[in-house]
Amino acid sequence: MEFLQPDNLREAFEMRASHPGAAPICGGTDIMVELNFDHRRPEYVLDLTRVPELAEWSRENGGFRVGAGVSYTRIIEELGESLPGLAMASRTVGSPQIRNRGTVGGNLGTASPAGDGLPPLYASDAEVEVASLEGTRRIPVAEFITGPKRNALGDGELITAFHIPEADGPQQYSKIGTRNAMVIAVCAFGLALHPEKGKVGACIGSAAPTPVRTKEAEEFIEGVISESDLWQTRREISGSALRRFGDMVEMSAKPISDVRGTAAYRTRAVGVLARRTLSWAWDEYRGGSR
Amino acid sequence: MKLNCKINGEFREAEGVWEGESLLYVLRERLDLPGSKNACEQGECGSCSVYMDGTLVCSCLVLAGQAEGRDIVTVEGLADEDELHPVQESFVEAGAVQCGFCTPGLIVATHDLLERNAEPSDAEIREALAGNLCRCTGYEKILDAVKLAAGKNGKGAS
Numbered sequence: 035m036e037f038l039q040p041d042n043l044r045e046a047f048e049m050r051a052s053h054p055g056a057a058p059i060c061g062g063t064d065i066m067v068e069l070n071f072d073h074r075r076p077e078y079v080l081d082l083t084r085v086p087e088l089a090e091w092s093r094e095n096g097g098f099r100v101g102a103g104v105s106y107t108r109i110i111e112e113l114g115e116s117l118p119g120l121a122m123a124s125r126t127v128g129s130p131q132i133r134n135r136g137t138v139g140g141n142l143g144t145a146s147p148a149g150d151g152l153p154p155l156y157a158s159d160a161e162v163e164v165a166s167l168e169g170t171r172r173i174p175v176a177e178f179i180t181g182p183k184r185n186a187l188g189d190g191e192l193i194t195a196f197h198i199p200e201a202d203g204p205q206q207y208s209k210i211g212t213r214n215a216m217v218i219a220v221c222a223f224g225l226a227l228h229p230e231k232g233k234v235g236a237c238i239g240s241a242a243p244t245p246v247r248t249k250e251a252e253e254f255i256e257g258v259i260s261e262s263d264l265w266q267t268r269r270e271i272s273g274s275a276l277r278r279f280g281d282m283v284e285m286s287a288k289p290i291s292d293v294r295g296t297a298a299y300r301t302r303a304v305g306v307l308a309r310r311t312l313s314w315a316w317d318e319y320r321g322g323s324r
Numbered sequence: 325m326k327l328n329c330k331i332n333g334e335f336r337e338a339e340g341v342w343e344g345e346s347l348l349y350v351l352r353e354r355l356d357l358p359g360s361k362n363a364c365e366q367g368e369c370g371s372c373s374v375y376m377d378g379t380l381v382c383s384c385l386v387l388a389g390q391a392e393g394r395d396i397v398t399v400e401g402l403a404d405e406d407e408l409h410p411v412q413e414s415f416v417e418a419g420a421v422q423c424g425f426c427t428p429g430l431i432v433a434t435h436d437l438l439e440r441n442a443e444p445s446d447a448e449i450r451e452a453l454a455g456n457l458c459r460c461t462g463y464e465k466i467l468d469a470v471k472l473a474a475g476k477n478g479k480g481a482s
Contacts, residue, residue: 214451
C-alpha cells in the first residue's frame with residue numbers, strides 16, 4: 035500500500051489521475067474500518083485532509099457550496115441555522131468522535147442507502163460537485179447516487195463539494211435505531227417545506243437501494259395545502275391528509291429485511307416518520323418562525 | 325514509512341510504520357503508549373479516543389500518515405507528572421472505574437466535554453459520551469464522575 039498526501043486540490047487531481055484505483059480518505063470513518071478488518075487493501079490511499087479547498091464552505095446565490103471535507107460537527111455548528119435539515123441529520127451521525135471526522139463528502143462517496151447526510155440533500159435538490167484535471171461537473175444528488183454503494187464518480191474524479199439551497203422553510207429529519215447514538219438507520223426520513231414555491235421536498239433513507247424522493251406523496255400534500263390555501267392561512271393540515279401522506283410514502287419504500295429490521299417494519303416505520311416529520315415541520319410553519 | 329508528530333508535547337518519530345495502520349496502532353505498538361485502548365477498531369466504542377490538533381477523535385479511524393505533523397494528546401498526556409488530572413481523580417472517587425478498559429477513552433472524552441462546556445446537563449453528558457461504551461458500570465457512576473469533575477474546576481477541568 036502506498037500513502038499519497040496532496041497539499042492542494044490540483045495535486046490531488048494529479049495523484050488521482052496518475053494512480054487509478056487510489057482510495058480517497060478524509061475522515062476515515064468508513065474506509066478505516068475496511069482497512070482495520072482487512073476487508074480492503076487498496077494499492078494507493080489518497081489522503082484529502084491536507085487539501086484546504088475541501089474543508090471550506092461559502093455562500094453562493096441562494097445557498098451554499100460546502101466542501102466535501104467539512105465535518106458533520108462543523109455543519110452543525112457553522113451551518114445549522116441555514117441548513118437545519120442537514121444539521122438535524124448530522125446530529126444523528128455516530129458520536130462526537132465520528133462527527134468530528136466524518137463528512138458529507140464521505141457519505142456521498144460511500145453511497146450507502148443509510149447515509150444520514152443524504153435524505154436532506156435529496157429533499158433540498160442539492161447538487162454534487164465532482165472534479166478532475168479535465169474539469170468540474172455538477173450532478174443532481176439523485177443522479178449521482180446510482181445504487182447501493184454505487185455512485186457516478188468517474189475514474190479520475192474526486193467529490194469536491196455539494197451545492198445546497200438555504201432553507202426557505204422548516205425542515206425535519208427523523209431516524210429510527212436502537213439508540214439515539216451510534217446507530218445505522220433502520221430507516222430515516224428527511225423533509226423540507228418550501229412555502230414560497232408551494233413545494234414540499236421529502237426523501238426516504240435506508241428503506242430502498244438508494245435514498246428515494248417521494249414524488250407522489252409530495253404532490254399529494256402540495257395539492258392538499260394549496261387547495262385549502264394553507265400556505266397563506268397557516269391552518270392545520272387535517273389528520274387524514276397527514277396519514278394519507280404517510281401511506282403514500284410507504285408505497286415509495288422498497289426496503290430489504292436485514293439484521294436491523296424487516297422490510298415490513300421499515301415500510302410501516304417510514305410512513306410513520308413521514309407523517310410525524312410533516313406535522314412537526316407544519317407546526318413550525320404555523321408558528322411562523324420561518 | 326516514518327511518522328513524525330507531536331505527542332503529549334514531545335516530538336516523536338515512529339519508524340517502519342506500515343501505510344495501512346492506524347494512529348492507534350502506532351501509539352500502542354510503536355511508541356509505547358498503551359493508554360489508548362484497542363477494542364472495536366471501527367469507531368463504535370471510543371476506547372481509543374485521543375485529541376488530534378485539539379479535536380476528539382477515535383485514533384483507530386485515523387490512518388497513521390494522516391497524523392504526520394499533527395499535535396496528538398493521549399490519556400497519558402492529561403495528568404501532570406504524578407498527580408492525577410481532576411477528571412481522572414473524579415472517576416476514581418465516584419467509583420466510575422471497574423474493569424478499567426473503557427476508562428482512558430472516557431477520561432479523554434470527558435476532558436473534551438468539560439473544555440467545551442464547564443457545566444454540562446445530564447443530557448449533554450450523555451450526548452457527549454454516547455460514543456464511549458462501558459460494559460461494567462451501567463454508566464450511572466460515570467455520570468457522577470463527570471459532574472464531580474465539573475464541580476472541581478469552576479471552569480472546565482483543564
